[in-house]
Structures are given as C-alpha cells and as structure tokens.
Amino acid sequence: MSVTNLAPWLVTVGAGTIDRNFPADVILGDGRRLNGVSLYSGVQLKGKMYPVVYPGKSGDLSASLCMENSLDPNIVKGKIVICDRGSNPRVAKGMVVKEAGGVGMILANAASNGEGLVGDAHLLLACALGSDEGDAVKKYVSSSPNPTATIDVKGTMIGIKPAPVVASFSARGPNGLNPEILKPDLIAPGVNILAAWTDAVGPTGLDSDPRKTEFNILSGTSMACPHVSGAAALLKSAHPDWSPAAIRSAMMTTASITDKTNRPMIDEATGKPTTPYDFGAGHLNLGRAMDPGLIYDITNSDYESFLCAIGYNPKLVQVVTRSLVVCPMKKPLPENLNYPSIAALFSTTSRGPSSKMFTRTVTNVGQANAVYVAKIEAPRGVTMTVKPMKLVFTPTVKKISYLVTITADSKHLVLDDAGAVFGSLTWTDENHKHVVRSPIVVTQLDPL
Structure with a gap:
C-alpha cells in the first residue's frame, strides 16, 4: 500500500513500461552475461576487461551505496565499481565513482527494487542490473581471486516484450484513506520516456554535469501523469460538454488489462501477474476512450x-x-459514489454470508438507440448479481441506474497475496463496438 493522492475527484495515475528499452550487458570474467540497462553514449570499453570491485564487501554501508567521499581512489581507480541502489540519487553514485577514478559503474538493485530498471544519463559508463543479477555479480566478486568485467551497451531496442508491464516503482493500492474507492485509477507510460529538458542543467540534474540537451530520458509517475493529462485535454477538446469525472470514466472503462501479446500485465519487480491494486482499471487506451459508449458521471x-x-x-x-x-x-x-470501479469491504468478524449493495448510474454517450448486456466475472469465492442485466437506451432514455449485489462469507473467504480477490463487471453493446469495463475488488476490513 503506497498509493497517495486518494481524493475521488482526482485521477490517480500509476506507471507502466513501453516497448522501447536501452539494453546493456555486464560480461563477467567467467563468461556470464548479465542483462541490464544503460543510456550511456560516450566512450565504450569495446570488450576490454577491467578489474571489478564491490566497496560494500567490507561491510561499509556508505561505500556500498557509493555515497559522497565514501570511495577510496586507491581501491577503485581504473576499475568497474559495483554500487548498491538506494539513499542517494543513482546519477550521484556515478559521479562519485567517476571522481574516484573508476572507469565504469554497475548499479545493483536492492531486493526492494526487484528487477525493475530505468535508464539514467550517467556521466560515466554505467549499467543498471536487477536484484538477482546484482547479487550474481557481487557473489562473483567475492568468490573470484581476480574478478574482471566489461560493459556492452547495445543502444536502443524497440518491440520489447512483454509491454506494458507495471513499473516496479509505481504506487500500489489499496486506498489506505478511503478503501471504498479503488486507487490507482489507471496506469500510463512512465518508464524511459523521451521528454523535453531544460538547458539550464545537464541531463543528470547535477551541478557538475556540463552537458546540455533539449531532451532527456526520464522515468516516474511524473512521466505517466502527463500522458493522462494530455489524453484528458484531447478528450475535453473532442467532447467539450464532458465533466472531469466523465473524462476519467472514459479513460478507466476503456483501459487495457493485458499487454501487447494479450496476456495479463505483469509486475516489473517480480514478474508475477498484477491486479487492480497495481494498475487500477488498466493501461490508458486513448483511442478507445474517445468513444467509450457509456460514462459514469459525478x-x-x-x-x-x-x-x-x-x-x-x-x-x-x-x-x-x-x-x-x-x-x-x-x-x-x-x-x-458513482465511481467506475467497485470496492466491497467485508468485516473480518462477520458470521456467515453477508451482502453489500452498490448503485451505479451510466450515461449513454454513444448512439441514441443502444442495448448493453452485463457480463459478470465474480471474484473468487464471491457471489455477484446485477439488476437489470440489460440496459436499453433510447433518444429519451439516456441515463440508467443498476444495482450490484456482492455476497461473501468472510469466514471462508480466501484472499490472494494482495489481500483481496478481484473480478469485473463489463457492459457490452450488441455489436461489441463498446466494451465498458469496471474492476471489482473484494477485501476484508477489521472493525474499528
């Protein structure tokens, strides 16, 4: 639970990857190739092997993190240095290595970072590795009398699979303040994004970086949110009479829950399937949001x-x-609240089955004459009904309310690792042009 910006009148955006990446390999002296990421475009090592050192081997935490003034030039000069991720900025670690005379840096994720990687505009040759690969190179250094390595930067690659996946740094639900409202709402591209950049500072943002550029590669929900903001502006331009809630609804109910291979989106950090606590309603799909069929207005x-x-x-x-x-x-x-998602909270102390009822109202923004039919995917161990199961819209009937009833037995409800079970309610018109999907979350809550 790390998601913030929880108010229901806000659009809360998580981050996903795109199908472009900047791969690089760390090649160890024993021949192993460890896959990572690098944005470095300067002088390359061209296969030359260099001694590799891990300053944290001695147990010095500051040195393991490559904090300022923590590295001994007598130890790291002319070598590739392994730095642990955390505490100080990633690009600052590279500067510390450079100033100490290192020829390159291997940036190793901590277990908390998992396998999620982002590219940075380092001032020296650097390659970021996931937690598993980072552990592998550190074990190699500790077990080899003369450890060596080189870094092979491969440039830009497109068509990366799977994509999108939920970024390891993206904030996760549940909503700790108002658990009745599912957050985040959706995700959008937020990893290794080509973005405009000021020439007032170098691409690392460090005062010591003399480089100037009009563009940079950036990552964060701070990159995902502008995608949604831009999409909202385009939707408002196309539909000037839509409210902010209608615009959010259009983006949420048309969002994608699969990657480009039509498989469930996975978590970048763990490689495991994700849930609405990770991606909300799904990944932004602006083309479909332009014509959502139905909206949930507030x-x-x-x-x-x-x-x-x-x-x-x-x-x-x-x-x-x-x-x-x-x-x-x-x-x-x-x-x-007429939200495009539903979160059902059941008391952990309830005895026997109990039911929660939810009222929602949809507004037809598609063809005046339209019929929508409900498809229920009930969360595991839960009974779910919708009344009515069919919505008939006409030129004079533009809004229709329906009732969702969710029944669960808390005593026998088996939640997954995220502490909930998940399903969906989808309204589809007769020609399947409009598919209006709402995520359903069922969880348990201790009474106050």
Whole structure:
C-alpha cells in the first residue's frame, strides 16, 4: 500500500513500461552475461576487461551505496565499481565513482527494487542490473581471486516484450484513506520516456554535469501523469460538454488489462501477474476512450455527499468546497459514489454470508438507440448479481441506474497475496463496438 493522492475527484495515475528499452550487458570474467540497462553514449570499453570491485564487501554501508567521499581512489581507480541502489540519487553514485577514478559503474538493485530498471544519463559508463543479477555479480566478486568485467551497451531496442508491464516503482493500492474507492485509477507510460529538458542543467540534474540537451530520458509517475493529462485535454477538446469525472470514466472503462501479446500485465519487480491494486482499471487506451459508449458521471454535489458519508461535518466539507453545504439527515454510503470501479469491504468478524449493495448510474454517450448486456466475472469465492442485466437506451432514455449485489462469507473467504480477490463487471453493446469495463475488488476490513 503506497498509493497517495486518494481524493475521488482526482485521477490517480500509476506507471507502466513501453516497448522501447536501452539494453546493456555486464560480461563477467567467467563468461556470464548479465542483462541490464544503460543510456550511456560516450566512450565504450569495446570488450576490454577491467578489474571489478564491490566497496560494500567490507561491510561499509556508505561505500556500498557509493555515497559522497565514501570511495577510496586507491581501491577503485581504473576499475568497474559495483554500487548498491538506494539513499542517494543513482546519477550521484556515478559521479562519485567517476571522481574516484573508476572507469565504469554497475548499479545493483536492492531486493526492494526487484528487477525493475530505468535508464539514467550517467556521466560515466554505467549499467543498471536487477536484484538477482546484482547479487550474481557481487557473489562473483567475492568468490573470484581476480574478478574482471566489461560493459556492452547495445543502444536502443524497440518491440520489447512483454509491454506494458507495471513499473516496479509505481504506487500500489489499496486506498489506505478511503478503501471504498479503488486507487490507482489507471496506469500510463512512465518508464524511459523521451521528454523535453531544460538547458539550464545537464541531463543528470547535477551541478557538475556540463552537458546540455533539449531532451532527456526520464522515468516516474511524473512521466505517466502527463500522458493522462494530455489524453484528458484531447478528450475535453473532442467532447467539450464532458465533466472531469466523465473524462476519467472514459479513460478507466476503456483501459487495457493485458499487454501487447494479450496476456495479463505483469509486475516489473517480480514478474508475477498484477491486479487492480497495481494498475487500477488498466493501461490508458486513448483511442478507445474517445468513444467509450457509456460514462459514469459525478457532480460536485455527489462529492459533497461523499465527504459527508466518510464523516466530515458540514463545516469541514466547506473547507474543501468553499461554499455552504448541508449533509443529508440520512448518512449516505461512500461506496455509492458513482465511481467506475467497485470496492466491497467485508468485516473480518462477520458470521456467515453477508451482502453489500452498490448503485451505479451510466450515461449513454454513444448512439441514441443502444442495448448493453452485463457480463459478470465474480471474484473468487464471491457471489455477484446485477439488476437489470440489460440496459436499453433510447433518444429519451439516456441515463440508467443498476444495482450490484456482492455476497461473501468472510469466514471462508480466501484472499490472494494482495489481500483481496478481484473480478469485473463489463457492459457490452450488441455489436461489441463498446466494451465498458469496471474492476471489482473484494477485501476484508477489521472493525474499528
């Protein structure tokens, strides 16, 4: 649980990879090739082997992380240096190695980073390795009397498979503040993105970097969010009457949950399949979002009711809305906010089966005459019904509400590693032109 920016009026965006990468190999003296990533375009080693050293071998934490002034030039000069990822910036580690006289750097992921790799504009030859490969090179150094290595940078490759995958650094759910709202909402390209860059600083952002460039390769949810912002602007241009909630709905209900080979998206860090806690509704697909068929709209008053539902009194709600708000006498249910996803929370202490009901309203933004049929993929161990199962839209019937009932027995509910079970509800029109999908999350919550 690391996701932030949890308010339901925000679009919360995670990061995925694209099918472009910058592969490089660390070739060890025993002939093994360890696959990594490098953006370095300067002078290459051209296969020449150099001594390789791991400063952390002695147990010095600062040296293992290649912190400033932690490396002894007498030990690292003329050698390839292994630096552990963490604490100081990745590019700063490279500068420390360069200033100490190293000819190259191997940046090894920690176990917490897993196998997720990003390219950096290092000032010396550097290759990033995943946790497993990083451990392998450190074991080689500790077991060999004269360890050597070289770095082979391969440049740019496209058509990488699988793609997209969920970036290892991307924030994960569940929503720790309001678990009734699934977050993140969706993911978008956020790894090794070609982006505009200022000439006020070098591509590393370090004061000591003299290079100038108009573009840089950057990674982060800070790269994924602009993709969604740009998509939202295009959607608003195409549909000027759509609200922000309608735009978010269009992006979420048309998002892709598979990679380009039509297999489930995986986690970059672990290689395991991902869940809506990782990718929300899926990966942004702007072409489909332009014509979503149905949208889940939300008004300002709906958000006010949501704040009342989660325990805000009118005075606190006014801090957010800056206008007079009267909370309803009957407290609304936060899970009935007209969100394009559903999260069902069951008490861990309940005895026997219990049910949760959710009301949603969809607005037809496609052809005036349309019929949509529901397809239910109930989470494992859960019973789920939808009424009605068919939505018939006409020129005069543009909005229709439906009721979802989810029944589970907490005593016998077996959650997966993410602490939940997952399913979906999909509305499809008769010609299958529009497929409107909502993720379903069922989890357990200890009573307060």
